[in-house]
Amino acid sequence: MDNEVPTLRVTLPDDEFKVLKEKSNYYSMPVTKFNIATFIDEMYLKELDLLEQLSQINYGKQFPGVNFDELLPELNIGEDGLAHYNSTEILEGINITKENILQYDFSKYDIMEFSTYVLSLNTKFNFIRNIAIINQLEAAMMQQNEISSQNKNEGNSGSIFTNSTITSGMPTQPPLSEPEVVVNEDEFKTKNATMTFEINK
Known part of the structure; x- marks a missing residue:
């Protein structure tokens, strides 16, 4: 009896085994190594794109009567209504360090x-604030x-940054704030598994 070793086998359908592997990936983190140099390049291009979009807006015409020196001082909006800033200097402010990355929960x-x-x-x-x-x-x-036009369908719709991939990532509150969303993301349930015991002598 002492030489008998029980073996537990669990069998899953192929499609559910694939789901199990995906769920076991901690918080859906990619399995590839994080290349910080590549990421910095991507952030550089992303910030450059945003700066170009900001520079194309005529704030004087778009928002007449607004005190831009008070609300948007970093844009340095001139009498022509356009933003005047040094993009090269701003891009030098990209601050990606190992410590900053590890602080992200x-x-x-x-x-x-x-x-x-x-x-x-x-x-x-301050991209987020601006x-x-x-x-x-x-x-x-x-x-x-809308108030001035009353029943007329006038005015623009949508955001100035309609072509920006960043705008949708400006949350006013932490994402995944509902606990059940986080729990369901990492849960794996199945009713199709088969369990068998074998005794090896």
Whole structure:
């Protein structure tokens, strides 16, 4: 009897085994190694794209009567209504360090929000604040147009940054704030598994 060793075998259908492997991947983190040099290059291009979008807006015409020196001082908006800033200097403020990366809590926030988190670390330009204020100004202007036009369907719709992949990543509250979303993300349940015991002598 002492030489008998029980063996437990669990069999899953192929499709559910694939799901099990995906769920066992901690917080859906990619299995590939994180290349910080590549990521810095991607953030550089992303911030450059945002700066180009910001420079194309005529704030004077878009938001007449607004005190830009008070609300958007970093944009340095001139009398021509356009932003005047040094893009090269701003891009030098990209602050991606090992410490900053390790501070990001992947267990509480969606990994897709990671680039937005890194964007907020720029030491020379507050992208998050500036874009949020511009979107708020636009929303207020749209509301004013709707009130003045009453029953007429006039005015613009959508955000100034319709082509930006960053705008959708500007959460006003932490993503995945509902506990059940996090729990369900990592759970694996099945009723199709087969369990057998074998005795090896």
